[in-house]
Amino acid sequence: MKNRKMCKAGVLPLSIVLTLSAIVSGCGASNDASGTSSPTGSPAVSSPTAPTGPAKVSMLNVYLSNTAPKQDGPIVKETERIANAKLDITYVPFNVYSEKLNVTMTSGEMPQAIMVENPFITSILNGVRSGMFWDLTPYLNEFPNLKNYDKQILSNLAIEGKYYVIPRPRPLVRLATIIRKDWLDNVGLSEPKTVDEFYNVLKAFKEKDPDKNGVNDTYGLMVYENSIPTEIFAWFGAPNNWMVDKNGSFIKDVETKEYREGLKFVRKLYQEDLINKNFAIVVRNEARKDLYNNKVGFSIESIDAVVPFYYFQMEDTKNHYKMTVSPPINGKSYAATGHYGGALISKTSVKTEKELREVLRYFNAVNSTESKAEFVRIAQENEKKPAAEQFNLDDLKNLITTDAVVYPVGSTDTDQMLKTRMAEHAAVSVPDPSTGLISSTQTEKNEQLKTVLTDARTQYIMGKIDDAGYDTAIAQWKKVGGDQVAKELSELYKKK
Numbered sequence: 001m002k003n004r005k006m007c008k009a010g011v012l013p014l015s016i017v018l019t020l021s022a023i024v025s026g027c028g029a030s031n032d033a034s035g036t037s038s039p040t041g042s043p044a045v046s047s048p049t050a051p052t053g054p055a056k057v058s059m060l061n062v063y064l065s066n067t068a069p070k071q072d073g074p075i076v077k078e079t080e081r082i083a084n085a086k087l088d089i090t091y092v093p094f095n096v097y098s099e100k101l102n103v104t105m106t107s108g109e110m111p112q113a114i115m116v117e118n119p120f121i122t123s124i125l126n127g128v129r130s131g132m133f134w135d136l137t138p139y140l141n142e143f144p145n146l147k148n149y150d151k152q153i154l155s156n157l158a159i160e161g162k163y164y165v166i167p168r169p170r171p172l173v174r175l176a177t178i179i180r181k182d183w184l185d186n187v188g189l190s191e192p193k194t195v196d197e198f199y200n201v202l203k204a205f206k207e208k209d210p211d212k213n214g215v216n217d218t219y220g221l222m223v224y225e226n227s228i229p230t231e232i233f234a235w236f237g238a239p240n241n242w243m244v245d246k247n248g249s250f251i252k253d254v255e256t257k258e259y260r261e262g263l264k265f266v267r268k269l270y271q272e273d274l275i276n277k278n279f280a281i282v283v284r285n286e287a288r289k290d291l292y293n294n295k296v297g298f299s300i301e302s303i304d305a306v307v308p309f310y311y312f313q314m315e316d317t318k319n320h321y322k323m324t325v326s327p328p329i330n331g332k333s334y335a336a337t338g339h340y341g342g343a344l345i346s347k348t349s350v351k352t353e354k355e356l357r358e359v360l361r362y363f364n365a366v367n368s369t370e371s372k373a374e375f376v377r378i379a380q381e382n383e384k385k386p387a388a389e390q391f392n393l394d395d396l397k398n399l400i401t402t403d404a405v406v407y408p409v410g411s412t413d414t415d416q417m418l419k420t421r422m423a424e425h426a427a428v429s430v431p432d433p434s435t436g437l438i439s440s441t442q443t444e445k446n447e448q449l450k451t452v453l454t455d456a457r458t459q460y461i462m463g464k465i466d467d468a469g470y471d472t473a474i475a476q477w478k479k480v481g482g483d484q485v486a487k488e489l490s491e492l493y494k495k496k
Helices: 002-009 018-025 074-083 094-107 122-129 151-157 181-187 195-207 231-235 257-271 284-292 303-317 353-366 369-384 393-399 413-427 440-461 467-495
Strands: 055-063 085-093 113-116 166-169 175-180 219-222 242-244 250-252 296-302 323-325 339-345
Touching (some): 055 094, 055 393, 074 085, 074 353, 074 393, 085 094, 094 122, 175 181, 175 195, 181 323, 195 219, 195 257, 195 296, 231 257, 250 467, 303 323, 303 413, 323 413, 339 353, 440 467
Antiparallel strands (some): 113 339, 175 296, 242 250
């Protein structure tokens, strides 16, 4: 757990950069705790008397540390202070949270708010459709900070076109190319911006002795666990998992010529020994040793977690070097969901609009501009403390429904570089149109469908099958359920 804290929670010094929050969360946050207007076409809501005193909210939530955040500890107490609230949180360890959530929902004895990682699992969807949770759509104008998230994130969390989930934001894009900066300098090149430049740097990292040890013992890109970085396909213009044509039909990425171009590129890298030959079987931690030990110069991973993780690793290996991240290659990247689920409000324990407004007052306050600034400040102060006295930043992120501290907000050169790159990637990111759509066939046959395509991709990269063989695999994927998944997603998409 110490390593978890180092690579996720305490990895970066922090400082205020609200401009990035503005880029990612949509800007213009209103700080009003309440109002009187109601959305057009929504049920009228009466104008409440301005509440006083702390908002009292009970909650079910997850934690990642060895022990749960204490009620009188900094995470809970600071959140209560900043949001003017009194929180009653039932904390559950990450590894048993899903089980506890299901038991809680089945029992009917729910707290006012439950935090969910994925609101599109069957149990949550059934709960929404049965009226177990409040539809918050009619209250968004009354509590404007609840709609002041990135529009893509809100769209990704919509359930049948309505707003049930208060987002727990995460970066829209985290994957990017991590590069040995010292190697770039040694071969006289800069961060690549195009596919050709990326290829040329890989070649230089293999052929021009970038570590200056006089031995031909380096290569370009580290890949592991048979997982080809999806960002590569984005560079060629392939869709993010699926695309929707003008008729509303879903087309899988592997069916497009752009994806095939990306696949051919990866095969070329494999044939020229620019990626590791054991990519299909080597585990992540073993593969990463090549970066610690001067064997490879590129990795495509989550930059805000992995770059600091590598810096920590350098302390153990005594092998110190600088790292950088390239801007979006060919000006393209893939968007993730932009969230880690969020909060749903139970109708079992929140029975009236008055009670609902009390809960919404808390969540609205958490996402105000003033609150964001305060959360950044306490995160900054936390980073300055001795490691033993720091709280786990992930536990704070999992409590607060705001993007205040999900991006690096430090003032070091590395922090500034990471912020800039993440903002650049988010600005050009392509969303996955299937996000939030639950295909029953996909749920039933996911592993089988995934295996067909993954095996074919690996065989193609290694030269064991040609284009005709890959086409055969796609046809098999369609036959065993791919076509049906596409049909179901199309029907769901049109209803969204």
